[in-house]
Amino acid sequence: xxxxxxxxxxFVADEPRTHWHDQALWFVxxxxxxxxxxxxxxxxxxxxxxxxxAHTLSRLADYLEEFERNAQANGIKVHWARDGAEHNEIxxxxxxxxxxxxxxxxxxxxTEECHLNPYLEARGIEVTDSDLGERIVQLRHEPPSHIVLxxxxxxxxxxxxxxxxxxxxxxxxxxxxxxTEAARRHLRExxxxxxxxxxxxxxxxxxxxxxxxxxxxxxxxxxxxxxxVHIACMGVEKxxxxxxxxxxxxxxxxxxxxxxxxxxxxxxxxGPVRGGEMHVVIVDNGRSAILxxxxxxxxxxxIRCGAxxxxxxVFRRSGGYSYGYTVPGPIGSILAPLREPEKYGTxxxxxxxxxxxxxxxxxxxxxxxxxxEFRQELVRxxxxxxxxxxxxxxxxxxxxxxxxxxxAGKLARWIVPRLPRSLTYARYNAWxxxxxxxxxxxxxxxxxxxKESA
Amino acid sequence: xxxxxLFVPCYIDQLYPxxxxxxxxxxxxxxxxxxxxxxxxxxxxxxxxxxxxEDARPLAERFLNVFGRYDxxxxxxxxxxxxxxxxxxxxxxxxxxxxxxxxxxxxLCEYLVEIAHVASVxxxxxRRVGLLMxxxxxxxxxxxxxxxxxxxxxxxxxxxxxxxxxxxLVEVTRPDExxxxxxxxxxxxxxxxxxxxxxxxxxxxxxxxEVIAGYDMSCLMHLDGLIRRARKPLKVLHVAEILQGAKLA
Numbered sequence: 001x002x003x004x005x006x007x008x009x010x011f012v013a014d015e016p017r018t019h020w021h022d023q024a025l026w027f028v029x030x031x032x033x034x035x036x037x038x039x040x041x042x043x044x045x046x047x048x049x050x051x052x053x054a055h056t057l058s059r060l061a062d063y064l065e066e067f068e069r070n071a072q073a074n075g076i077k078v079h080w081a082r083d084g085a086e087h088n089e090i091x092x093x094x095x096x097x098x099x100x101x102x103x104x105x106x107x108x109x110x111t112e113e114c115h116l117n118p119y120l121e122a123r124g125i126e127v128t129d130s131d132l133g134e135r136i137v138q139l140r141h142e143p144p145s146h147i148v149l150x151x152x153x154x155x156x157x158x159x160x161x162x163x164x165x166x167x168x169x170x171x172x173x174x175x176x177x178x179x180t181e182a183a184r185r186h187l188r189e190x191x192x193x194x195x196x197x198x199x200x201x202x203x204x205x206x207x208x209x210x211x212x213x214x215x216x217x218x219x220x221x222x223x224x225x226x227x228x229v230h231i232a233c234m235g236v237e238k239x240x241x242x243x244x245x246x247x248x249x250x251x252x253x254x255x256x257x258x259x260x261x262x263x264x265x266x267x268x269x270x271g272p273v274r275g276g277e278m279h280v281v282i283v284d285n286g287r288s289a290i291l292x293x294x295x296x297x298x299x300x301x302x303i304r305c306g307a308x309x310x311x312x313x314v315f316r317r318s319g320g321y322s323y324g325y326t327v328p329g330p331i332g333s334i335l336a337p338l339r340e341p342e343k344y345g346t347x348x349x350x351x352x353x354x355x356x357x358x359x360x361x362x363x364x365x366x367x368x369x370x371x372x373e374f375r376q377e378l379v380r381x382x383x384x385x386x387x388x389x390x391x392x393x394x395x396x397x398x399x400x401x402x403x404x405x406x407x408a409g410k411l412a413r414w415i416v417p418r419l420p421r422s423l424t425y426a427r428y429n430a431w432x433x434x435x436x437x438x439x440x441x442x443x444x445x446x447x448x449x450x451k452e453s454a
Numbered sequence: 455x456x457x458x459x460l461f462v463p464c465y466i467d468q469l470y471p472x473x474x475x476x477x478x479x480x481x482x483x484x485x486x487x488x489x490x491x492x493x494x495x496x497x498x499x500x501x502x503x504x505x506x507x508e509d510a511r512p513l514a515e516r517f518l519n520v521f522g523r524y525d526x527x528x529x530x531x532x533x534x535x536x537x538x539x540x541x542x543x544x545x546x547x548x549x550x551x552x553x554x555x556x557x558x559x560x561x562l563c564e565y566l567v568e569i570a571h572v573a574s575v576x577x578x579x580x581r582r583v584g585l586l587m588x589x590x591x592x593x594x595x596x597x598x599x600x601x602x603x604x605x606x607x608x609x610x611x612x613x614x615x616x617x618x619x620x621x622x623l624v625e626v627t628r629p630d631e632x633x634x635x636x637x638x639x640x641x642x643x644x645x646x647x648x649x650x651x652x653x654x655x656x657x658x659x660x661x662x663x664e665v666i667a668g669y670d671m672s673c674l675m676h677l678d679g680l681i682r683r684a685r686k687p688l689k690v691l692h693v694a695e696i697l698q699g700a701k702l703a
Contacts, residue, residue: 004643005642005643005644005645005646008643008645008646009644009645009646012645012646012649013645015649018649019653022653026628033601033602036604037604039604042604043603043604043605311602313631313632313634313650314643314646314650317646317649317650318646348505349638349639349642349643350643351636351639352589352632352634352635352636352637352639352643352647352650353503353589353590353636353637353639354589354593354632354636355589355590355592355593355594355600356589356593356600356602356630356631356632358593359593359600359602359603360602368593369540372502372503372541374505375503375504375505376505376506376507377505378505379504379505379506379507384504384505388504389506392500392501392504392506392509393506393509395500395501395509396498396501396506396509396510396512396513397509399464399495399496399498399513400495400512400513400516401495402492402493402494402495405464405495405496409464409467409468412468413468430641430642430644431640431641431644431679433644433648434644434648434679434680434683435648435651435676435679435680435683436678436679436682436683437679438469438470438675438678438679440469441468441469441470441471441472443471444467444468444471445462445466445467445468445471445474445475446462446467446490446492447471448471448474448475449474449478449490
């Protein structure tokens, strides 16, 4: 099981680095605030986006079929994948049937979720992630630590060292412009040599049968304009009904994600390049099961902007890897245990339930309430350890009996101040490791009130 | 004259009785008929937040039995009131009196502004005060506009305190970041919780606050624990303790 608290404690142990990570993401949150504030109808936009998503999810199958018909009419080949394995097989088949061995990818969290890269690499395909952050973590053989800022856990010096080793940049060089230029040259070669380009999908439009990909680096355009074959991979929830709905989401996405008014590139793909092919792989991989779950289905509205991560005071201080799942942070803490409750059972508890995620979410997913609900789900499934459940049962028993509650309180207030510090602050007292216990008053409020009225 | 039931959350009853007394003084000062029903214990939030819904159920039922008879229920805690308003339906939906209880249970500041219509606060508090906008009061009761939202700003707590003579409400860089208490989170995720708390304290210190004031003693207990361990001169106070000497009208 992923033990978030233990991983978070290890992250926090490097306090200067944790503060740097916190500040870097808080800076993005502030940029988001400024951009959101520049739109008078921001809250109305969020409501509109939430409504469009709720509507679409209520008729998901119809919109997916409409998309398929229109995409086929545009000359796009549509594939359906039940799970990650089928998705990977489909992508590999397209590559192998064309004798292709070099694939260039733009960012796709779906392919991370399906573990496409190792699958293809084991079959002799050279896979190049072309988003700069993703390329960095790929060269380090790491997964992304954030869905929008994959290498946010690294400092420029870390990247300088990596590029020195992998790309032959000067030792000790950490100037971002110099390093970016080196990456650019390196990626240009990969773009030129690629036989197939793969992209994710931000939005698939049922009405037009095309997909929209948002990037800041133009890497999706390089990766689809040069090779003759374009594969776009999407989860079923990426569908929106009409072209006119798109504007609602593009106005929200970049502002929420990075505090930009719009992504540098918002590319519409409505068919293959001349003489080439375009494929769309539509993946379920557990999503229809989530759709069937009344409590958690709203998590499928997520547009993967990452705003809930940037604003989450826990994420900023524990890092993406502490969650152990492709999508970390508040939304990941719902999606991961929906998939594997036993493995990801600590994630819904990796939150103070402060609600900042729910207020920042551009599609108004009630994230912190879903986390609250998920805790109950985990107790029902007995994923929460016996000791915790027993402790709460005892506490509940005491609190449900006023005489016992008063007695327990009186005893605690009498005993605690009389015990030696070595006992009250022993290892088992997690509260007292860094904090003092409250001073124990002699009398409770009830005692005082009784005295007053006597 | 409406009858007000005073709800004193368990940890305030046991650990911060002076906050309960201050709340009672504030309400009585308004001339209200306030009653403290002695059979009350806890709202059930520790169990509910841990996912142990069935252990919380009897406490929700008890709360309805104890407080169902009042016109209003007032508590010096945003978090416990949010429990009643936003989470009790799971156990009490459809029970006689619940709908009425749900909409008539208020956090103290909220009650003063929305129901008692307190327009003037006449009193002194010549200190530099940093406001801790605890999360459940902020984002679940909407005591103020949260910094994430883009609608018109307001703050019912600040609105009351700002009227005190001599008070200086300091501006911090992150006006409503969570302090890291979070109930059982404070011990389950001790490392992150304490860092969150220290970061909040540092923010208040940079703004030269002398007092951290809030409407949730639980968050303040966490910050106070860190402050006392570090032997810092900062003090924490509940809003009721600051308002108890003032004349509200």
